[in-house]
Amino acid sequence: MKLRQLSLAFCFAGLASLGCQAAEKEKPNFLIIIADDLGYSDIGSFGGEISTPNLDELASEGIRLTSFQTAPTCSPTRSMLLSGTDNHQAGLGNMGELLQEDQKGKPGYEGYLNQRVASLAEVMQDAGYATYTTGKWHLGRTEETSPKARGFDRSFILVQGGASHFDDQFAIISQDPKAIYREDGKQVEVPKGFFSSEFYTDRLIQYIEADRQENKPFFAVLSYTAPHWPLHAPDEWIDKYKGRYAEGYEALRQERLKRMQELGIVPAGIQPNLPMQGGLPSWDELTDEQRQREARSMEIYAAMVDNMDHHIGRLLDYLRKTGELDNTFILFMSDNGADGNSPIDLPGNREWMARDFDNSLENMGRKGSYIDYGAQWAQVGSTPFPYFKGFTAEGGITVPAIVWHPSLKARAGQIDRNHFHVMDVMPTLLEMAGIQQPGKKFRGREVQPIQGRSMLAALRGEAVPERAIGWELFGRRALRKGDWKMTWMSPPYGSGQWKLYNLANDPVEAYDLAEQEPAKLEEMLGEWESYVRRNNVLLGPVNIKYGFQTCLYEHCFK
Secondary structure (H helix, E strand, O other), X not given: OOOEEOOOOOOOOOOOOOOOOOOOEEOOEEEEXXXXXXXXXXXXXXXXXXXXXXHHHHHHHOEEEEEEEOOOOHHHHHHHHHHOOOHHHHOOOOOHHHOOOOOOOOOOOOOOOOOOOOOHHHHHHHOOOEEEEEEEOOXXXXXXXXXXXXXXXXXXXXXXXXXXXXOOOEEEXXXXXXXXXXXXXXXXXXOOOOOHHHHHHHHHHHHHHHOHHHXXXXXXXXXXXXXXXXXXXXXXXXHOOOOOOOOOHHHHHHHHHHHHHHHOOOOOOOOOOOOOEOOEOOHHHOOHXXXXXXXXXXXXXXXXXXXXXXXXXXXHHHHHHOOOHHHEEEEEEEOOOOOOOOHHHOOOHHHHHHHHOOOOOOOOOOOOOOOOOHHHHHHHHOOOOOOOXXXXXXXXXXXXEEEEOHHHHHHOOXXXXXXXXXXXXXXXXXXXXXXXXXXXXXXXXXXXXOOOOOOHHHHOOOOOOOOEEEEEEOOEEEEEEOOEEEEEOOOOOOOOOOEEEEOOOOOOOOOOOXXXXXXXXXXXXXXXXXXXXXXXXXXXXXXXXXXXXXXXXXXXXX
């Protein structure tokens, strides 16, 4: 890459092995890798037993961010990643598929990445970057709302929130049964032999390779659909985990927790918060057949994560071979917590899944099957936090994240406990590239200001001012300010009252301090009202079944 500038905007004072000299330096490449519904404790460097050697190597040479937070679900997270501002400003105040009647047609609830924000890809494109994305998009179904229209030079994307990982191209909702793919805006079919993680990686490598002679730095987003259901993996990957999960949920949770404490991911002595314990059957309460199916589901899930890591390794090897790796800043993240919400609750799915799929034990994970791994495994994936995807509790919004760049060698292998948010990614990358943030007008339209802040000062070890960040999805609410967090969830998951936690002393939200700390609660409520006004958050009634009924076989959490 030969595009240079007079100063290197991403010199990490006190961190960089790269000096901040007046000599010209190359602009950095940027690679964002997103896993879909990966749990906090799944990968090896965060305590998991799943084989993830490539991500673990990134972690050993980079920094693990143990308090990196997203939205409770996928498309709101992606809107904030690409806009640097709150999802209620960016168009995903709710997921497009689940918009409520009082939300439809309202600003911030378009169900796609709206024109009221400047996308990160657009800003990078205008600054001379080659821009690419492959994998999940979920930010607009039409050509006019595709990556091609939002700043990506090359793209191959899945339009919807999920789909078969094989070439049969079925989607995840009976009312929208076919997966839609677009390449550079135009609708296409996937080729025979398609497997999602392999294909998305291949395509991104092809895009980068095709433009190597252009001498441009690149900005790339590789957005895997693994390990989102339907759980699918090639047989040889599933076979690696045969029998690994026969001891069940409780044994695996304790195994992971011990490793997390040894690694320093969570404090010694901490115990998991399990609010649904007793409301769903334990491993010992399942029948032999149910235990077989549960163990098989987790084997397939682990295989998906292992396979994804393998393909990440292929991409890293390509960048290393071409000499680009040492000039590339990498962020790996999940888009939300582990997913314990069953697709059977999506409209029409119960009948569709029973009629059109072979979910026999022998066919689970293969083409023609459609399974998830359930709430109990998802709660294991969230260890030690309560709940999972769809909730504003820590299990829904705190995700594994790793940053890597040669200039971070002084902190190689360290853990950073600063509170970071997905909105912070855009300002971080712009600062590193020496690109000014968009003003009120961008490409001839008015846009919302970036609300996130660059992570670079915190990564340098500098103290950063306290800030308040809010969340709202499906009527569930949360606000964090410093070490304090309050949450509001309706029954049976919450009391319909605000609860207050001190995360410094209680990172798993086990002890409600609302009554003991009335002054702090009042302060936080004031911040919440400011958040709602600033982002035009609508707080009307919610009428959906998905995410509001958690069942395991015939048992439902009450």
